[in-house]
Amino acid sequence: MNKAQIEGRVEEAKGAIKETVGKLTGNTAQRVAGNIQKNAGKAEANVGDIANELDKNAPDRRIGH
Numbered sequence: 001m002n003k004a005q006i007e008g009r010v011e012e013a014k015g016a017i018k019e020t021v022g023k024l025t026g027n028t029a030q031r032v033a034g035n036i037q038k039n040a041g042k043a044e045a046n047v048g049d050i051a052n053e054l055d056k057n058a059p060d061r062r063i064g065h
Contacts, residue, residue: 002051017034
């Protein structure tokens, strides 16, 4: 796992919690903010997933190979 994957999943979890608390308390602003944070975290994690796949599938870049 790379840094973007980890940070993205942490933000996704924090946003999901914030969204749930907003739903439970009837706080629309908190629910919306949580949803935005959750989806931004998903996007960041996806960027990390793509970067990880590119690193795994990239040809060997060492000189002489």
